[in-house]
Amino acid sequence: MQPPKSLEPASREEARLLESLDPQRLPRHIAVIMDGNGRWAQRRHLPRVAGHRSGVESARTIIETCARLNIQALTLYAFSMENWRRPRAEIDFLMRLLRQYLRKELPVIHRNNIRLQIIGRTEQLPEEVRADVAKGVAHTAQNSGMILTVALNYGGRAELVDAFNAILDRFRSKSGNGNGSANFRVDEETIAENLYTAGLPDPDLLIRTSGELRISNFLLWQIAYAEIYVTETLWPDFRRAELYAALADYQKRERRYGGLASEGTEIPALQPEPQHVQQRHVLGTPSE
Ligand code: FPP
8 A cells, every 4th residue: 555644664674564555454443462561671671661661652653553544443452450460660650651641642642633532440540540541532532533442450351241230230220120121131232332342343453462372351352253463573662564564464364254255254244132032052163
């Protein structure tokens, strides 16, 4: 594809990769597990926080590049619920870094027409972080370009628990004295509508840096059909050329959604589940 002005390639390799991309077949939604900041620093005999600082530069580059490529949605796993187990000083540093990023980059995010949203149990974040996040979300709420979702104090299982409880709460408030509860059923659409990511397309591409072959409790429901790309590159080294390489790899994949190659690449619309029929979920195994 021809580069937009702002994406002038910095090297021949970057130019070659960009040229090889088909703009019609870019993923709609890219999700990223940004891993390897600590190892990046360790290899340079630097404190771990230096890796996080450099990781922010990668995040900035990837966010801007995806926006310029007209990617519809980018979701970054910035802080998991499990990350609270890290030393207090590192957690404080990460929170400060995030606030700095938001304050400094908000104008650039806005200029790029990006809409910021946060997913996770944000009510458990420090007050100052919540305030900066709320400001960023409000400031960009009317933007119509890429949706940048930052997962903060996020866990995929917790998200499902929250979704199920939201469904139950709504059901209870509607059904009052409980009449009709025998017929109450949940379908995939209802679950998807109650996830933090409601309204976003499911990720087409999940990128994980630093070589670990794990999902780490990220978007468990949403990645059912995502193409997974794992690179040995550590997150602070993951810049434009690495993103283009991931996209080129994605464009080589054949997406089958459990069907056969000739069936095309669109996910067929889900049939509504029949009401009042006992579903059995153990009848067959998918074909891939
Ligand atoms: C993993 O590296 C990375 C994180 C814990 C997330 C931190 C992410 C950033 C600082 C990027 C900033 C993002 C935004 C949206 C501004 P690690 O410490 O687990 O690395 P290791 O596995 O090598 O120890």
